[in-house]
Amino acid sequence: MITDCHVHIGKSTWIQIDVAAKELIAAADKSGIDRMMVTDLTALIYDIEEGNRLIREAIADYRDRMIPYYTIVTGRHGKKVLEDFERYVTDHGFRGLKIYSVPPLQLIDDPYMIPFIEKAAEFQIPILAHSTGEECESLSRQVPECILINAHMGCCPQAHGDWHRSVAAAKAYPNIYLDTTSSSFDNDMIEFAVAEVGAERILYGSDLPLLDPTLQIAKVTESEITQEQKDLILHGNIDRILKRRDSA
Amino acid sequence: MILDVNGYFGTWPYWPMKGTDPQSVVEKMDRTGIDRVFINSLRSVFTDPLHGNRETLEVVETFPDRFYPALTFSPYSPGYEALRSILKNPPKCIVKLFPLNHSYQIHEEPKVEEILRICGEKKIPVFIPYRLIMSWRLPTMNYGSLGGVIGKFPDTHFILGSINYLFELQTARFLLRTYSNTSLETSAMMAYREVERLVDEFGAGRFIHGSCVPLQNPAIGPLKIKAAEIPDEDKEKIMSGNLSNLIGTMV
Ligand SMILES: [Zn+2]
Numbered sequence: 492m493i494t495d496c497h498v499h500i501g502k503s504t505w506i507q508i509d510v511a512a513k514e515l516i517a518a519a520d521k522s523g524i525d526r527m528m529v530t531d532l533t534a535l536i537y538d539i540e541e542g543n544r545l546i547r548e549a550i551a552d553y554r555d556r557m558i559p560y561y562t563i564v565t566g567r568h569g570k571k572v573l574e575d576f577e578r579y580v581t582d583h584g585f586r587g588l589k590i591y592s593v594p595p596l597q598l599i600d601d602p603y604m605i606p607f608i609e610k611a612a613e614f615q616i617p618i619l620a621h622s623t624g625e626e627c628e629s630l631s632r633q634v635p636e637c638i639l640i641n642a643h644m645g646c647c648p649q650a651h652g653d654w655h656r657s658v659a660a661a662k663a664y665p666n667i668y669l670d671t672t673s674s675s676f677d678n679d680m681i682e683f684a685v686a687e688v689g690a691e692r693i694l695y696g697s698d699l700p701l702l703d704p705t706l707q708i709a710k711v712t713e714s715e716i717t718q719e720q721k722d723l724i725l726h727g728n729i730d731r732i733l734k735r736r737d738s739a
Numbered sequence: 740m741i742l743d744v745n746g747y748f749g750t751w752p753y754w755p756m757k758g759t760d761p762q763s764v765v766e767k768m769d770r771t772g773i774d775r776v777f778i779n780s781l782r783s784v785f786t787d788p789l790h791g792n793r794e795t796l797e798v799v800e801t802f803p804d805r806f807y808p809a810l811t812f813s814p815y816s817p818g819y820e821a822l823r824s825i826l827k828n829p830p831k832c833i834v835k836l837f838p839l840n841h842s843y844q845i846h847e848e849p850k851v852e853e854i855l856r857i858c859g860e861k862k863i864p865v866f867i868p869y870r871l872i873m874s875w876r877l878p879t880m881n882y883g884s885l886g887g888v889i890g891k892f893p894d895t896h897f898i899l900g901s902i903n904y905l906f907e908l909q910t911a912r913f914l915l916r917t918y919s920n921t922s923l924e925t926s927a928m929m930a931y932r933e934v935e936r937l938v939d940e941f942g943a944g945r946f947i948h949g950s951c952v953p954l955q956n957p958a959i960g961p962l963k964i965k966a967a968e969i970p971d972e973d974k975e976k977i978m979s980g981n982l983s984n985l986i987g988t989m990v
Contacts, residue, residue: 518931648875650875651875655754674875676873679755700931701904703930703931704931705966706962709958709959713962714956
């Protein structure tokens with residue numbers, strides 16, 4: 492059983508991606524991924540309202556396999572987008588918020604982002620934050636009830652690949668989770684994270700269709716941790732987090 | 740049979756890393772089915788190419804069935820003359836250049852040109868990693884300036900390595916397209932269907948398996964090739980055939 496917490500859909504010239512739901516399902520089938528949490532590229536880099544509408548339509552036939560994040564490129568569009576976000580969660584079953592840090596100008600702990608973080612915390616839905624460990628710490632101080640997934644656990648250019656820093660952030664704040672997807676397969680990385688914060692705080696992600704999910708799954712299955720820990724990372728933890736909305 | 744062009748041993752300076760001694764590298768190879776690795780001492784990367792190469796040769800002597808030497812030098816550290824004399828009558832080996840760690844530009848250095856010339860004559864492959872391991876923490880090379888050098892030494896075979904995706908892969912593809920004396924090593928290729936796309940574009944003959952053992956999880960290197968949807972004979976070329984052929988032509 493595998494639930495993938497980090498998948499993209501739609502179009503981006505920047506990462507040279509143009510992918511439809513059907514193709515993602517085929518890739519998931521090939522790699523043995525049961526469910527995917529999906530974020531729209533148009534919403535992430537161009538037009539928030541259009542992008543979130545596109546993903547709602549695109550995955551309509553696959554709701555048993557695809558769980559949508561509401562995605563925003565910035566918090567600065569304010570109230571109108573915040574209300575849109577609320578509607579997508581309450582009316583359309585969106586089950587996460589995806590945010591993206593653009594240093595040095597728009598960090599995810601930007602004051603304009605806080606209302607979105609508060610709203611996600613109120614809904615008890617996870618926030619996939621492509622950011623540094625420091626930014627996740629800052630958000631955790633400001634909104635301690637939020638459920639933050641530090642995308643790539645620091646293994647992205649924004650966070651300078653510093654997964655030690657992200658592990659330290661998760662160690663300091665119990666609401667911070669670490670997403671395993673990235674181009675990095677450093678020896679001992681998963682083992683170190685499990686030893687420091689526990690397998691309960693680590694979530695498997697693939698970054699499909701940018702990265703190869705077979706390799707990302709192997710990052711977990713080929714690490715030297717117990718089968719029980721692997722199962723938590725591959726699906727148990729995110730499945731548990733997703734239930735929090737239902738009981739919120 | 741799995742050959743691996745990209746392995747190390749020694750101290751990893753940036754964070755604690757388990758199992759980087761030669762015996763542990765062999766154990767990791769056993770676990771992941773890697774038969775033989777071109778290995779070089781991290782000492783030769785960070786502090787001392789002369790003694791690092793000696794360590795490398797000693798380790799290869801201790802595990803002659805598991806390792807081949809990857810030798811290096813810097814135009815600005817002791818070890819140039821020693822390498823030249825090794826290369827007069829070389830063991831089966833590759834030469835690996837670390838301009839990022841040794842602070843030079845390949846196209847500006849007469850001593851580097853001399854080594855490249857010798858490697859051309861002796862048919863010793865030259866491996867130039869774009870980065871040390873696939874970590875966003877570490878610096879990357881200016882690969883754009885390599886074209887001139889590769890073109891200047893048509894008898895030398897260049898292995899380009901630790902390339903991931905987008906811009907850096909586009910530069911590598913440009914070099915593969917332009918210069919037939921190049922191959923691409925696979926240790927940092929993580930993009931979805933990348934192996935399939937590259938084999939489709941260039942043919943499997945241009946790719947060489949690397950795992951970056953023990954610095955990266957060595958299970959991923961072979962899995963990347965095994966899981967790719969390409970014919971078995973293409974997998975065999977990438978896993979071992981291409982590198983065997985290169986080493987087989989050594990004079
Ligand atoms: Zn992503």
